Structures are given as structure tokens and as C-alpha cells.
Amino acid sequence: MSDELHWLGAAEATRxxxxxxxxxxxxxxxxxxxxDTLDPQLNVFIRRDDEAALAAARAAEAEIAAGxxxxxxHGVPVGIKDIIDVAGLPTTCHSRVMPGSNxxxxxxxxxxxxxxxxxxxxxxSTHEFAIGGPSHDLPFPPARNPWNRxxxxxxxxxxxxxxxxxxxxxxxxGTDTGGSIRNxxxxxxxxxxxxxxxxxxxxxxxxxxxxxxxxxxxxxxxADNALLLDCLAxxxxxxxxxxxAPRAYYAAGLERGVRGLRIGFVRHFHENDLIADPxxxxxLDTVAKTFAAEGAEIREVRLPTLGExxxxxxxxxxxxxWSIHAPWLRSRPGDYGKLGRQRLMAGAxxxxxxxxAAQRRRAAMIAEVQTVLRDVDVLLCASSMDPASRIDDxxxxxxxYPRQARTPFNVTGHPALAMLAGVSSGGLPLSVQFAGRxxxxxxxxxxxxxxxxxxxxxxxxxxxx
Amino acid sequence: MEALARxxxxxxxxxxxxxxxxxxxxxxxxxxxxxxAPEDPAAEPWPPMQAGTNL
Numbered sequence: 001m002s003d004e005l006h007w008l009g010a011a012e013a014t015r016x017x018x019x020x021x022x023x024x025x026x027x028x029x030x031x032x033x034x035x036d037t038l039d040p041q042l043n044v045f046i047r048r049d050d051e052a053a054l055a056a057a058r059a060a061e062a063e064i065a066a067g068x069x070x071x072x073x074h075g076v077p078v079g080i081k082d083i084i085d086v087a088g089l090p091t092t093c094h095s096r097v098m099p100g101s102n103x104x105x106x107x108x109x110x111x112x113x114x115x116x117x118x119x120x121x122x123x124x125s126t127h128e129f130a131i132g133g134p135s136h137d138l139p140f141p142p143a144r145n146p147w148n149r150x151x152x153x154x155x156x157x158x159x160x161x162x163x164x165x166x167x168x169x170x171x172x173x174g175t176d177t178g179g180s181i182r183n184x185x186x187x188x189x190x191x192x193x194x195x196x197x198x199x200x201x202x203x204x205x206x207x208x209x210x211x212x213x214x215x216x217x218x219x220x221x222x223a224d225n226a227l228l229l230d231c232l233a234x235x236x237x238x239x240x241x242x243x244x245a246p247r248a249y250y251a252a253g254l255e256r257g258v259r260g261l262r263i264g265f266v267r268h269f270h271e272n273d274l275i276a277d278p279x280x281x282x283x284l285d286t287v288a289k290t291f292a293a294e295g296a297e298i299r300e301v302r303l304p305t306l307g308e309x310x311x312x313x314x315x316x317x318x319x320x321x322w323s324i325h326a327p328w329l330r331s332r333p334g335d336y337g338k339l340g341r342q343r344l345m346a347g348a349x350x351x352x353x354x355x356x357a358a359q360r361r362r363a364a365m366i367a368e369v370q371t372v373l374r375d376v377d378v379l380l381c382a383s384s385m386d387p388a389s390r391i392d393d394x395x396x397x398x399x400x401y402p403r404q405a406r407t408p409f410n411v412t413g414h415p416a417l418a419m420l421a422g423v424s425s426g427g428l429p430l431s432v433q434f435a436g437r438x439x440x441x442x443x444x445x446x447x448x449x450x451x452x453x454x455x456x457x458x459x460x461x462x463x464x465x
Numbered sequence: 466m467e468a469l470a471r472x473x474x475x476x477x478x479x480x481x482x483x484x485x486x487x488x489x490x491x492x493x494x495x496x497x498x499x500x501x502a503p504e505d506p507a508a509e510p511w512p513p514m515q516a517g518t519n520l
Contacts (some may be wrong), residue, residue, distance in 0.1 A: 211511075211512070219497075299506060307499050308499060308500060308501060309499075310496075310499070311495075311496045311497075311499035311500040312500055314492070314496040315496050315497065315500060318492075318493065318496075326473070326474070329475065330473075330474040330475060330476075330477065330478070331477070332487035333475070333477055333481060333482055333485075334482070335483055338482075338485060340491040341478070341482060341485045342485045342489050342492070343489070343490040343492070344489075345478065345485065345486060345489035346489040346490075346493040346496075347466075347473065347493070348469070348470065348473035348475060348489065348493075349469055349470075349473075349489060349490045349493035349494070350493050350496075350497065354497055356510055357500065357502050357503065358500060359511050360503045360508045360509065360510045360511075361500055361501060361502070361503055361507060362510070362511040363508065363510060363511040363513070364503060364508060366511060453494040
């Protein structure tokens with residue numbers, strides 16, 4: 001067991017509970033103390049729910065002592081991005097546009113976590129409506145990066161990424177429409193998985209763009225990510241986009257390594273479409289060489305360009321988002337922050353033909369990626385092209401935020417995971433991304449685990465004390 | 466730009482946040498300019514059309 005409670009993983013915690021070496025109450029109290037100390041500088045939480053978390057921890061402690069284990073996450077704390085409904089708490093979407101009324105029911109993903117025994121710690125910072133940020137003109141301050149508080153933590157699931165890296169909880173939920181799970185995973189050096197479109201229910205999650213939205217697990221280790229996905233995945237007839245997929249146990253094959261796998265390296269993303277920071281490029285080469293040394297075959301592959309993926313993503317995203325936000329943008333534009341207002345209003349200037357053209361191009365892009373994935377088992381590529389910029393440097397943030405390779409897998413719906421690949425000379429996380437075939441999250445997680453084991457990325461934490 | 470914004474009902478935004486309306490217009494134009502229109506006139510959109518038995 002880790003000497004420090006705040007770095008305990010979910011699997012480690014449940015083993016400690018079962019062995020009576022730790023109780024859920026001790027863990028939750030320990031995390032509350034850490035949050036008390038560090039969150040005033042990190043702004044991870046929009047709303048803490050300390051009393052409910054402690055009550056749930058006491059109940060879990062009694063049930064575990066009596067041998068009544070509710071599920072694989074019994075007694076494990078989890079943070080929830082604040083566009084996801086938690087019964088009895090308001091869903092603010094980090095915006096003054098939203099009414100302050102409490103959600104009457106848990107989102108499907110939260111209900112699944114409670115069924116597995118998890119303890120909800122509170123609601124976490126995001127970009128306004130998962131698109132407008134990082135911003136300083138919203139009702140709550142933006143989350144900051146635990147590796148260096150002067151830098152942004154990525155977004156839009158910014159509180160989820162920052163809180164995991166800071167040791168506030170071992171599990172968190174994020175959402176990803178254009179990269180919003182994988183951006184904070186990259187900036188904060190944790191593990192963020194956007195599952196296959198439709199694998200995790202979106203019921204009870206405030207929509208950004210219906211055909212691009214995904215809910216997914218964010219954790220500090222690959223094993224915990226698989227464990228969390230095991231609890232989240234499954235068909236929901238109340239979500240129109242929910243898939244009927246075969247049941248998988250994502251943690252089962254994690255340690256199988258990469259020997260014999262064919263890994264497609266998408267070099268043109270970071271060497272031609274965008275020119276990555278040299279430290280990012282060198283780190284990606286290290287990942288590829290490590291896998292080759294472990295017996296994988298590395299093949300260079302080509303996909304459509306990042307520029308076109310981004311354009312298709314943005315045309316669909318802003319068109320769908322406009323249909324949601326138009327009434328508010330017309331009547332109370334001043335209640336939005338500047339970035340959210342600008343990005344959401346873009347949909348007003350696209351025509352019906354633009355949206356249909358983007359959806360037609362999307363179908364062709366999906367076919368192109370499917371063709372490549374017939375010949376390789378998994379794709380290796382960049383996630384962010386740069387380490388996180390300073391949060392107060394609006395120009396640098398505006399320049400570097402779009403320099404990413406995450407939108408392709410929102411457009412196509414393939415599963416994609418971003419994680420720590422190294423640390424820059426400036427002390428900030430560098431990242432790598434793996435993407436796989438539809439519903440083959442097990443393969444993506446297996447390759448991620450091989451990298452984690454080789455590089456020891458799950459043992460690297462920010463120097464917070 | 467102004468006519469399109471008024472057509473979309475963004476009169477208040479034009480009056481109070483004109484620079485943001487201009488930025489939104491520029492973003493939309495930029496996205497449209499990068500995407501390749503499908504060359505095949507029969508190329509269908511995603512998600513696939515799947516007529517069932519209960520139309």
C-alpha cells in the first residue's frame with residue numbers, strides 16, 4: 001500500500017479496505033484534509049459535498065465490515081465534472097446561464113458508479129458548457145495545473161484532470177466532444193480515455209454536441225481506468241446514442257504486453273500537419289522505440305489531415321451546440337463568458353448545407369480510418385503538440401489549445417486514450433495518445449499499460465508536497 | 466456578417482458584444498474553408514440512413 005493516502009489508487013484502496021488496513025472514512029477524511037490545504041490554489045471543486053461523502057464512507061465502512069461488498073468501487077471516492085447530474089446538487093456547467101436548481105436524479109454514469117459502491121466527493125470545474133475556457137470571467141475561477149499553478153490544466157474536464165494529479169480523488173468522470181478528457185489528461189499527466197461512441201451512457205449529462213459527446217474515465221493509472229470503465233460501460237435504452245455492445249472486462253488482459261502487436265504510428269499528425277514541440281516529438285519516438293524493443297511491429301500510417309478533422313469536428317460541434325444555446329445567446333448573451341459566447345455563436349453562421357457536407361465528409365473519414373485499422377491493432381500518435389501554456393497568457397493559450405490530435409477520434413468515434421509520456425525541461429507533462437478499433441478499449445488499455453509499465457508513469461506525481 | 470447575425474436573432478449580441486459576434490463569424494468561415502466537400506455526389510452522411518419497418 002502506498003505510504004501516502006492521497007496517491008492510493010482505486011484497486012489499491014479496495015484491497016486495503018478488504019484487509020482492514022484502511023477504512024473508507026479514513027481515506028475520505030484524509031482526502032478532505034488535502035483538499036482543504038491545496039484546493040484554494042487549484043480551484044478543482046465548484047462544489048464539495050463533504051457531508052454526503054462522509055456519510056457514504058461511514059455506510060461503506062459498516063457494510064464492508066459486515067462482508068456486504070456492493071461492488072468493485074465500494075468506498076472509493078470519485079469526482080464528477082459539473083456538466084454531469086448528481087441528484088440533490090445543482091449542475092452549473094461552470095456558467096451563470098444555468099438555473100441554480102438541484103438535479104432530481106443522478107446521470108446514468110453516476111448511478112452506475114454508486115451501484116458499484118463509489119463515493120461522490122463533489123462537482124468539478126470545467127470550461128463553460130465544456131467549451132468556453134480557460135476563462136476568468138465566469139462565476140467560478142478556472143482550475144489550475146498541479147505541476148505548475150501558473151499553467152492551465154487543459155480542458156474542458158479541467159477539475160477532473162487537476163484533481164487527479166493533485167491527489168484529491170483516485171477516480172473522476174470527464175466528457176469529451178473535441179478532446180476534453182484527453183486534453184487535461186495530457187496537461188496534467190494522468191490517464192484519460194474517450195471510449196467508443198455509445199459505450200457509456202450520456203443520459204443526465206448536459207449536451208455540447210449530440211453526435212460527438214462521450215463520457216469517459218479519468219484516473220492516475222491504467223488499471224484504475226480499466227476498472228472504472230468496467231463499471232461505466234453498458235447499454236442504456238434511454239440514451240438514443242447508446243450502443244448495444246458485447247460485455248467486456250477491460251482489466252483482464254492489461255499485462256499481456258505489446259509483443260507481436262502491429263502499431264500504426266501516425267507521424268504526419270505531429271511532423272507535417274502540425275509541427276510539435278521538439279520535446280513532444282522526441283518523447284513520441286521514445287514510446288515507439290520502447291514498443292519496438294518489446295517486440296511490437298511499428299508501421300507508419302496515414303490518416304486524413306488534422307486540419308480537416310478539426311474543421312469537420314467544429315462544423316458539426318458548433319451547429320449542434322447552436323441548436324441548444326440559440327435561445328439563451330439571443331436573449332442573454334451577456335451571461336456567457338467571452339470565450340463561450342464566441343465559440344457557441346459560431347454555429348449561427350453555418351448553413352444547413354455546411355452541416356450535411358461535414359457529416360458526409362465524416363462518413364468518408366471514418367471509412368479511411370477503418371481501412372488503416374484493418375492492418376494494425378492500435379494507433380500511436382500525439383495528443384497535445386505542446387506542454388500546457390501559462391493560464392494568464394491568453395495569446396499562448398489561444399495558439400496552443402488547437403494544436404492537438406484529439407478531434408480525429410471524436411469525428412470517427414474510435415476509442416482513444418491520452419496519458420503521461422514524459423516531463424518537459426520546464427517540469428510540465430508531455431503526452432502520448434493511443435487509439436483503437438471500435439469497442440476494442442481492451443487493446444487500447446493493454447498498450448497504454450505496456451507504456452506505463454515501461455516508463456513508470458503511474459509513479460510520477462507533481463511536486464506539490 | 467451583420468445581416469446574418471440579425472437573421473439568427475443575435476441583435477442583442479450585436480449591440481452588446483459586437484467583437485464576439487465578429488469572432489464567431491470568423492471562426493465559422495475558417496472551418497468552412499478547410500473542409501473538402503465530398504466529390505462523389507452520392508456520398509451519404511454519417512450516421513448511415515437506416516430505414517426500419519416503422520417509418
